[in-house]
Amino acid sequence: MNIAIVGATGMVGKTMLEVIKERNIAFDNLYLFASARSAGKTVDFDGKTLTIEELTHQSFDRGIDIALFAAGGDRSKEYAPIAAKKGCVVIDNSSAWRMDKEVPLVVPEVNPEDIKLHKGIIANPNCSTIQAVVALFPLHKAYGAKRVIYNTYQSVSGAGNNGIEDLIRTQKGEAPQQFPYPIAGNVIPHIDSFVDDGYTFEEVKMIKETQKIMHAPEVKITATTVRVPVPIGHSESINVSFKNPFELEDVRRILEEAPGIVVQDDVANKIYPMPLEAAGTDPVYVGRIRRDFSEENTLNLWVVADNVRKGAATNAVHIAEMLMV
Numbered sequence: 001m002n003i004a005i006v007g008a009t010g011m012v013g014k015t016m017l018e019v020i021k022e023r024n025i026a027f028d029n030l031y032l033f034a035s036a037r038s039a040g041k042t043v044d045f046d047g048k049t050l051t052i053e054e055l056t057h058q059s060f061d062r063g064i065d066i067a068l069f070a071a072g073g074d075r076s077k078e079y080a081p082i083a084a085k086k087g088c089v090v091i092d093n094s095s096a097w098r099m100d101k102e103v104p105l106v107v108p109e110v111n112p113e114d115i116k117l118h119k120g121i122i123a124n125p126n127c128s129t130i131q132a133v134v135a136l137f138p139l140h141k142a143y144g145a146k147r148v149i150y151n152t153y154q155s156v157s158g159a160g161n162n163g164i165e166d167l168i169r170t171q172k173g174e175a176p177q178q179f180p181y182p183i184a185g186n187v188i189p190h191i192d193s194f195v196d197d198g199y200t201f202e203e204v205k206m207i208k209e210t211q212k213i214m215h216a217p218e219v220k221i222t223a224t225t226v227r228v229p230v231p232i233g234h235s236e237s238i239n240v241s242f243k244n245p246f247e248l249e250d251v252r253r254i255l256e257e258a259p260g261i262v263v264q265d266d267v268a269n270k271i272y273p274m275p276l277e278a279a280g281t282d283p284v285y286v287g288r289i290r291r292d293f294s295e296e297n298t299l300n301l302w303v304v305a306d307n308v309r310k311g312a313a314t315n316a317v318h319i320a321e322m323l324m325v
Contacts, residue, residue, distance in 0.1 A: 001026065001028055001065050001066070001324060002027065002028055002029045002030075002031070002062070002063055002064045002065050002066075002110045003020070003025070003027045003029070003030050003031070003064070003065065003066050003067070003068070003320070004030070004031040004032070004033060004059070004060075004064045004066070004067040004068070004088075005017060005030075005031070005032050005033065005067070005068045005070065005249075006010040006033045006055055006067055006069045006070065006071045006075065006079065006084075006252075007033070007034060007036075007069065007070035007071030007072070007075070008017065008032035008033060008034050008043070008052055008070075008080045009035075009038045009041070009052065009309055010034075010071070010160060010161065010206070011157065011160050011161050011164075012070040012093055012308060012312045012313050013032075013034075013068075013070040013071070015043075015044070015072060015308050015309060015312070015313035015314075016068050016252060016313040016316060017045060017316060018313070019309065019313050019314050019317045020061045020317055021045065021046055022315070022320065023317060025317065025320070025321065025324075026324075030050060031053065031059075031064060032050050032053065033052070033053050033054070033055040033059055034052050034053075034054070034055065035054065035088065036054045036057070037306045038052050038054075039052055039053055039054035040052065040186070040189055043137075048244070049100075049118065051239075051248055055071070055075070055079060057079075057082055059079075059083075059306040060082060060083040060086045061086065061123075062090050063087070064083070064088045065087075065088060065089065066088065066090075066091065066121065066320050067083050067088050067089070067090050067091070068091050068093070068209060068316050068317070068320065069090055069091065069092040069093055069094065070093045070094075070312070070313075071094075072094055073094040073095055073096040075094075076090075076092045076094040076096040076097065077096045078154075079093055080097065080120075080121050080241060081097070081120075081121075083120075084119070084120025084121055084122075085120070086203055088119075088120070088186050089120060089122065089323055090120060090122065091120045091122045091316045091319050091320055092121060092122070092123055092124060092313050093122055093124040093316055095126065095180045095205060096123075097121050097123045097214075098125060098126070098209060098314070099204070099209075099212065100113075100121075100123070101186075101235060102119055103118070103119075103121050103122065103123050103127055103180055104117045104118050104122055104123065105122075105123045105209060105212050105213055106122055106123070106125075106213070106319055107125060107130050107134060107137075107213055107240050108315070108318045108319060109134050109137070109258070109259045109260040110133050110134065110213055110214065111213055111214070111215070112322055114307075115319060115322055115323065122319055124312065124315055124316045124319070125209045125213060125315070126205045126206060126209055126311075127151075127154075127234060127307040127308075127310075127311025127312055128152050128154060128158075128159060128202070128205075128206055128225065128234055128236065128307070128311070129206050129209040129210055129213070130179070130305070130310060130311050130312075130315050131234060131236065131284045131303055131304070131305035131307075131310060131311060132150060132206065132236055132238060132303060133209075133210055133213050133214060133269055134258075134260050134261060134284040134305075134310075135238065135255065135258075135261060135286050135301060135303045136148065136214070136238065136240060136301075137213075137214055137258075138254050138255065138257075138258040138261075139240065139242070139251065139254060139255070139299070140214055140219075142156060142244075142246070142250075142254055143242035143243065143244045143245075143246050143297070144242055144243035144244055145216065145219045145240050145241070145242060145243075146219065146220065146241045146242060146243050146297075147219070147220040147221070147240070147241040148220070148221045148222075148237070148238065148239070148240045148241075149220060149221075149222055149223075149239040149240075150203075150206055150222070150223035150224070150225075150236060150237075150238060150288075151223075151224050151226070151236065151237040151238075151239075152191075152206075152223070152224070152225045152226060152230065152234060152235070152236045153226055153228045153230070153234065153235040153236070153237075154191060154225060154227055154228065154234045154307070155225065155228065155230040155232050155233050155234055155275060155307060156178075156179075156192070156227065156228075156229065156230065156231060157231055157307060157308055158227070158231050158234065158307050158311075159178055159179070159227075159240055162177070162178040163178050163183075164178070164231060165178070165185055166178035166179050167183050167184060167229055167231065170182035170183055170186075171184040171185035176293075177225065183227060183228075183229050184229055185229065187226055187227070187228055187229075187231060188226065188227040189224065189225075189226045189227075190226075190227070191203075191225040191227055192205075192227070192249075195202055198224060199223075200249040201220075202223075202225040203223040203224065203225050206221070206223045206225065206247050206284070207221040207222070208308075209248075220290075227293075230275050230276075231279070231282070232275065232278075232279035232306055232307065232308060233274075233275025233276070233278045233279045233304060233305065233307060234305060234307040234311060235274075235275055235302070235303070235304045236302070236303045236304070236306070237274070237300070237301075237302060238289055238300070238301040238302075238303055239292060239298065239299070239300055239301075240298065240299050240301070241292075241295055241296075241297055241298040242297045242298070242299070243297070244297065245297050246288070246297065246299065248289065248291060251289060251299065252265065255286050255289070260283060260284055260310075261283060261284050261285075261286055262286070263285075263286050263287065263289075264285050264286070265286070265287040265288065265289045267288070268300065271287070272287035272288050272302060273285035273287045273302060273303070273304035274304060275304055277319065278305055279306050280306060280308055280309070281309065281310075282306070282309055282310050282311075282314045283305070283310070284303060284304075284305045284310060285303070285304045285305065286302070286303050287300055287302050287304075288300060288301065288302035289301055289302075
């Protein structure tokens, strides 16, 4: 089994490498690709020295079985079809292929059966969508989601290394370079570009990706996505209305038994999910579980996860593990 990481020098690419090591993924060869300026650099991996290569159209002429792409949408559009034609299965972390009808969009805890539908490319969902559907899907199966309201509080690492640097930069009082305004001590209700109806592309992604992953186009969804001055870890307030009634003890039991979820919901002792504690871990944490008394059969959830790991790298590596079975 030969594996490649495309975009190996970026935040997600480096984390993919860490997750591969942590999960003891078996492989014969591991290839690292990046831009020309990174070619020739070396990476220590499990006692071995790996050399980063420049990504070219010939990079996949060596029997690579699985390639984890974390190099942005433009490179994915150019290189993923080349890799797929050469027999490689691409797991792509960009938005390039997510809404393509021929490309499965996969969260292993939710729709692992879709992996087998791939035609050479599998899309990794948006980081904020991944943690949302891990929490939402088991409840949707039990009660039938009717309407979902997402409000997100997304860390600066959602914008990669540049986002982290902008937080540090503006904490020093310097001008921002990544975000339109200083993020230090601030909250920016704007992630990605705006579309004609006043939503942002990030909000549209959450809506459409949730429907695709859960195979539930009938669920009505709205979203407001917000950037906050947190280094790692996205937080989400999810309000969901169901077709059927529920009991809170059953909701907690369903979430506790669902894969990939850790319930932290003991408000009497001030126990609830926070990004500071979620950072560096893989679960999706759920708390503040409570009934919304303003609307029938409606629930409030607070959902937190490490956006670089579960929201990107770990989800992609988990898909790769399932391909290897």
